[in-house]
Each structure stands twice: as structure tokens, then as C-alpha cells.
Amino acid sequence: MAPVLTKILYVEDDVDIQSVAKIALEIVGGFTLHSCSSGKEALGPETIKFAPDLVLLDVMMPEMDGPTTLKNLRAMAGLEKIPVIFMTAKVQVSEVAYYKSLGAIGVIAKPFDPMQLATQIRQLWTDNQ
Amino acid sequence: MSTDAEQKANELEEAIRALGVVFIGRIPSALTSMDDELVSIEKDPQNQTAWKTLHRHLHSMAGSAGTFGHDELGDRARELENRINDILKAGDVTSDPVRLAFILDQRNFMAWISKQYVDK
Numbered sequence: 001m002a003p004v005l006t007k008i009l010y011v012e013d014d015v016d017i018q019s020v021a022k023i024a025l026e027i028v029g030g031f032t033l034h035s036c037s038s039g040k041e042a043l044g045p046e047t048i049k050f051a052p053d054l055v056l057l058d059v060m061m062p063e064m065d066g067p068t069t070l071k072n073l074r075a076m077a078g079l080e081k082i083p084v085i086f087m088t089a090k091v092q093v094s095e096v097a098y099y100k101s102l103g104a105i106g107v108i109a110k111p112f113d114p115m116q117l118a119t120q121i122r123q124l125w126t127d128n129q
Numbered sequence: 130m131s132t133d134a135e136q137k138a139n140e141l142e143e144a145i146r147a148l149g150v151v152f153i154g155r156i157p158s159a160l161t162s163m164d165d166e167l168v169s170i171e172k173d174p175q176n177q178t179a180w181k182t183l184h185r186h187l188h189s190m191a192g193s194a195g196t197f198g199h200d201e202l203g204d205r206a207r208e209l210e211n212r213i214n215d216i217l218k219a220g221d222v223t224s225d226p227v228r229l230a231f232i233l234d235q236r237n238f239m240a241w242i243s244k245q246y247v248d249k
Contacts, residue, residue: 016152016193023144028137060188089192089207111195111203114145115138 005125009052010035011042011069012087013061020114021056021087029118039064043072052082054125056108059088059099067102074103085124087112149197156246160239162186167235174222183235184213202245205238 008031012018018035025031034050036042039061055073059066066086073079086099089110096107106124108117163186169179187210195203212231216222 014189014192016148016189017196019148020145020196023141027141027144062185089195110192114141114196 003053003129005031005053005122007032007034007050007052008054008056008121009033009042009047009050010056011037011039011061011066012056012058013037014058017058017110021112021117024114024117025056025121028115029121031118031121038062039066039069039072042069043076047073048076048078051078054121055079055082055084056121057084057086059086059090067099070102070104083125083128085121145197152193152197153246156242159186159190160242160247163235163239167232167239170228171232174228177217177222180213180217180222184210184217187213202242205241209235209238 008025010018010021010025010033012021012035015037018037022033022035025033034046034052036044036047040063042055055070057066057069061069064072066088070084073082073084083105084103085106085108086104087108087110088095088099091107091109099107105128108120108124112120163183166179166183166186169176170183173179187206191203191206191210193203194200194206209231212234216227216231219227222228
């Protein structure tokens, strides 16, 4: 039986987008979220304690971008194979192929539809099982 | 009687509406910040920090505007964000036509935002 998706580590530096996604995923999706405002914050001990099932990761962030954050997350104990979904406005075929080459199970285009966000994530999760 | 899903959708819609109002309320300070960076770029086109900070403001505005349904604002901010990407990638900060065209369009964009969202 496929594992159930319940806990999501969400990394997004933009406060507006983070607020909308948090509400969408918690209220509509029923997920438990641990939100971080930077890649650096996501690499803290809270992430290990939270033990996410999935990482939802913004691509363009200052200081540490999404791909670098992913690389560092995967170096952490217990997160070596954590499924990741990138969120980005850059969704041309070559760009999506690049994110997938990094190990992402999918890419969600920005701006996203808050009403559909949880469904999109569930679908990508299911497709990956 | 509404279903649980409908109630959640209504709750989400209401929360997004409230956040959207906050976003609009922050536009004047975003304009001031963008103007500061643009002035820095005009004074010193080689100021990479100013280019990157302006890019950051545009990126943030594009993302938030789109999320809150202000599509034209989001699209226009995204277009300028992409132009900064191209300028920085090509190392074109000293190219007068490219830089001046960008500055002019950025100023027009800011004037448009003021008219649409601040002066009303």
C-alpha cells in the first residue's frame, strides 16, 4: 500500500505566497506543514524533528536557491531520498527537465491556483508511488 | 447546507482575499524600494547589488500579484524581471540602449502601478 502523504516541509521566501500556500495546504489539503522562509532555515534541526514525507521547494530564493537547498537537504540523515516538488514560474520544457534531473518528482507552476494546490501535490505524490 | 469542502473553499477564499488586501497595501512601499534601486542603477550601472535587489522586488511582486489574481501586474513585473535576467546574463549593464530602455520601461511600469493601485 502506498504511503500516505501527511507532512510537508515547505520552503518559500515570499511571505505572501507562503501564507496563501500554507492556508491552501492546511485548510483544503489537510496536510501538516513546517514552513521555512529560506533554504538555510530548512536545513536546521527542526526539519529532522519534523520528519517530512515531502518537500515543497521554491526555486528562486536569495542566498540559497531551491536546487542548492535540495542538494543540502539530501545530505541530511533520513532525507537522502525525500521526494521533492519544485515551485517556480520557470516551467519551460527544458527547465522542467532540469528540475527532474535533480530528482524532483514534479514541478508546480507559479502563480498557482490555491484551490488546486493540494490536489496537484497529491497527484504528483501518487504518480511517484 | 454547504458541505465541508465548500466551507473549506470559502474559508480559503476569504483568507486569500484578506491577504490580497495586505498585498495591495504594501504596494506603495514596494514602489519606493524599487525607485531607490532604480536611482542607484542610474547613478552607477555597474551596481550589481541594486540590479539584484530590483530583480528581487520584481520577482516577489510578480509571484504575489499572480497568486492574488492581479494578472496584468504580475505579467508586467515578470517581463521586467526577465529583462534584468537577460541584462545580467549578457553582462549588458554598460550597454546604454539596453539599460536606458529598461529604465524607461521600469519607470513606466511604476507609474502604471501608481495609477492603478495607489492613486485610486
